Amino acid sequence: MMRLKRFGVVVALGGLLLATQPWTPLQPALAQDSNASLHNQIDVLKAEMSQMQQKLQALQQQEQKNEERANVAAQAAQQAVAHTLPPNAPRVTESATHRFGLTSADGQNAIEFTGRLHLDTAWYLNTRSDLASARGDDLDSGINARRARIGVDGRFMGDWAYALIYDFGNTSDTLNINNYAAQNTKLQPAYATSYNSALSGLENAFITYNGFYNHGQKYPVAIDFGYLDVPSNLDEATSSNDIMFLERSSSQVVQTEFGGGDFRSAFGARSNNDRYWAGLYLTGPQSGALHTSCAATPTTEANSTSTSCPTPDQMALVTRATYQILQDQDYSLHVGVNNILDFTPRSSSNAESLQLYDRPELRVDPTIFLVTCGQASTPTTTGNTCKGINSKGADVLGFEFAGAVGHFYAQAEFYHYMVNQYLATGERFAPTLDFNGGYAEVSYSFGGTRHYLPSSGAYTGVIPEQPLSFNGGGWGALEIAARYSAVDLNDDSPGFGKLLSSTGGVEGGYQQTWSIGLNYYPNSNMRFMLDFLHVNVTNRLLPNSTTGALTLNGGVSFNAIAARTQINF
Secondary structure (H helix, E strand, O other): OHHHHHHHHHHHHHHHHHHHOOOHHHHHHHHHHHHHHHHHHHHHHHHHHHHHHHHHHHHHHHHHHHHHHHHHHHHHHHHHHHHHOOOOOOEEEEOOOOOEEEEOOOOOOEEEEEEEEEEEEEEEEEEEEOOHHHHOOOOOOEEEEEEEEEEEEEEEOOOEEEEEEEEOOOOOOOOOHHHHHHHOOOOOHHHOOOOOOOOOOEEEEEEEEOHHHHOOOOOOOEEEEEEEEEOOOHHHHOOOOOOOOOOOOHHHHHHHOOOOEEEEEEEEEEEEOOOEEEEEEEEEEEOOOOOOOOOOOOOOOOOOOOOOOOOOOOOEEEEEEEEEEEEOOOEEEEEEEEEEEEOOOOOOOOOOEEOOEEOOOOOOOOOOOEEOOOEEOOOOOOOOOEEOEEEEEEEEEEEEEEEEEOOEEEEEEEEEEEEEEOOOOOOOOOOEEEEEEEEEEEEEEEOEEOOEEOOOOEEOOOEEOOOOOOOOOOOOEEEEEEEEEEEEEEEOOOOOOOOOOOOOOEEEEEEEEEEEEEEEEEEOOEEEEEEEEEEEEEEEEEEOOOOOOEEEEEEEEEEEEEEEEEEEO
16 A cells, blocks of 8 residues: 555656656657658659659750751752742832832842823913914813833942833823924914924933942942933922922923933932032933934024034033031921033024923923024914024023921022024124023921932922821821912024014013912822912014014913822832
């Protein structure tokens, strides 16, 4: 019994002792269990990573095999193409102006198709003329394919450019104008043989060297040779796709007759940067002009009936220089000067003579009211011929101005024409004939603006900010315009150029034209134009319908409405 009590006391004391001691003896066992669990987790993760690495390696190997197969397939395709296409195979291209063409693989050679179509319709209103007995009725309204051009341009070996463009338009007005005049009884008899020689339809056929531009020269120069549009003034340097009205002013047309303008054979050089433009051209006759010997017309000072013609082809020196005084995104100011020195004037009679003329800034009815006559033949019942001014040289000086502020644009040019006459037998001197002309035009556009084009030293047409699109919400651009132009081809200086008497001179007429226009641009490749013109021609020659005698102070006045549908690429 005592043993049991002692044992109970010992157990009680032992329990009390355990109750009073901290629980430290169990912690090492728990730590060991936790470490074992972590090691197990690490082993599991290592196994999973090993499996992922194996899968990744398998994927990489498969990807490598796929790339090898793709390379083999590409090489096979290239080899197949190599058997069907020549080296440097061209690619089809489209320019920013939607010209389609072909370009070589290295970009050094290219050919593009280009063209323009200008379809004009005109209604002549309220014609008042002193020529009622000679003409019989009013001017003819109608339709005219003013321009119908198609051709190609491009580059060769990087540094060379070329163009070949033919114009199928104006076939009844310009390609055979003398025959047309002879058949049209409404044309004034005095002008039946007064026009320059008929042009061919070859508008552009030239080669240009651009190497100095392409290789970063400080003063780049391009060299042109062939038949081209010689940029002899601001309006001529502006594309016919971009001019403000259907026709350029008559004063500008007269300037080009000294040796500039379209269809002109020329050799010259030009240079430009963002501010300046300068050009110098030696020009010859237009395409289709006569190249035969001279007729029996005055060509020398010693003999007014000489058949000698030492330099029969027309030759002239054309210069033009411009500068942008101000040039910013929202405004600009342009100034320039131009000159044409005509060494050997030549008319359709093959003589060294010069004839200045133009239709009244519209090309549907071909009648000409503004024309200089330097010599009249004997009057006949069929009318009097009007020949050019017998001239040993001529000169025209022009000044050009233009500027833009936002959507507003203005442009103006002034010309002074000088014609040096031959001496007639018995005369001590031959006076220089002086004529003047010019124009000023303004426009305001909505939804687009005109921009300066450094390569031509001129301005573009209105470029729509949002072309017409029913999906995109754009409507194109609209332009309203106004112009006044005048050209005076009268000079009363006495001399061999006189037509009526010793007190008379050359009476080519004084023409004034007031025009307003409305132009709609659905996009940069199309335009619809509507013009109203009031034309007044005074102080000009009037042929008698019966005798052909020429008298002064004939005149004509009329209004016209004209429209154009235009597409170009």
